[in-house]
Amino acid sequence: MKVKLLKFTPEPEKICAIAARLCYSFASIDEISEKFTKEKIKELLDKVISSGHNSVLEHASFTFGVEGVSRSLLAQLTRHRIASFSVQSQRYVKFKNGVEFVVPETIKRDKNLLEKYNNFLKNTEKLYKEFLDADIPAEDARYILPNASATKIVITMNARELRHFFSLRSCNRAQWEIRDMACRMLSLVRREASLLFSDAGPDCVREGCHEVFTCGKPWKNGK
Ligand SMILES: Cc1cc2nc3c(=O)[nH]c(=O)nc-3n(C[C@H](O)[C@H](O)[C@H](O)COP(=O)(O)OP(=O)(O)OC[C@H]3O[C@@H](n4cnc5c(N)ncnc54)[C@H](O)[C@@H]3O)c2cc1C
Numbered sequence: 001m002k003v004k005l006l007k008f009t010p011e012p013e014k015i016c017a018i019a020a021r022l023c024y025s026f027a028s029i030d031e032i033s034e035k036f037t038k039e040k041i042k043e044l045l046d047k048v049i050s051s052g053h054n055s056v057l058e059h060a061s062f063t064f065g066v067e068g069v070s071r072s073l074l075a076q077l078t079r080h081r082i083a084s085f086s087v088q089s090q091r092y093v094k095f096k097n098g099v100e101f102v103v104p105e106t107i108k109r110d111k112n113l114l115e116k117y118n119n120f121l122k123n124t125e126k127l128y129k130e131f132l133d134a135d136i137p138a139e140d141a142r143y144i145l146p147n148a149s150a151t152k153i154v155i156t157m158n159a160r161e162l163r164h165f166f167s168l169r170s171c172n173r174a175q176w177e178i179r180d181m182a183c184r185m186l187s188l189v190r191r192e193a194s195l196l197f198s199d200a201g202p203d204c205v206r207e208g209c210h211e212v213f214t215c216g217k218p219w220k221n222g223k
Helices: 012-023 029-034 038-051 054-059 071-077 111-133 138-144 159-169 176-192
Strands: 002-008 061-070 084-087 150-158
Touching: 002 176, 012 029, 012 038, 012 054, 038 054, 054 150, 054 159, 061 071, 061 159, 061 176, 071 150, 071 176, 111 138, 150 159, 159 176
Parallel strands: none
Antiparallel strands: 002 061, 061 150, 084 150
């Protein structure tokens, strides 16, 4: 899996802090924008995050490029309705040079099952190519492709949605693949906007675990 932070709102912490300050100030936007120090930004962001005034976090957006993740991950990811997605099309892209597949670690660990998995995928790929060669449109040939098929996605989320996404998907109890992606995304945005994301992660990092089947372990990003 490859996860890259492609672009983000310039000075993402400052723009959210300006929005927060504006709500409670007589000053003009010019005056508000000039007066900011890192300490003031931190104070304002800590206040809005702890009070739940989360809408100000919607002014900063982050765009990621993701490659080598499965369609299985995609199905979970696109349940997040406040995000924007562009996904490599299986209708318009013909995978004539081969289909890329994701292999879960649990299957990799079992030599016998791994061989069966790979054989299944090899046969699927062969049949897919046969369909294309017989002029079956790619949009129909793809019906036989499994959840393991790899895809490429561009994802944009604002900081509020990202924090929500991290609370659900970086959790130790989340499915391994989307968790891996979420943890990588969290590391990337923390580097660029630590004041927006230093306390981001599963609920146990902030207020305590809400999972019915709690893991009972302390959370560490990516571990
Ligand atoms: C551990 C886990 C297990 C899951 N298991 C299943 C499963 O078995 N079956 C299944 O179908 N799904 C399952 N899901 C998916 C889950 O139900 C959500 O669809 C997914 O996590 C997206 O969450 P969300 O709706 O909070 O996020 P988003 O769509 O990103 O929305 C963010 C927030 O915006 C608000 N919001 C968005 N849209 C609306 C709306 N229409 N009305 C009101 N408020 C809105 C809500 O506050 C929401 O939390 C699972 C998710 C997790 C994390």
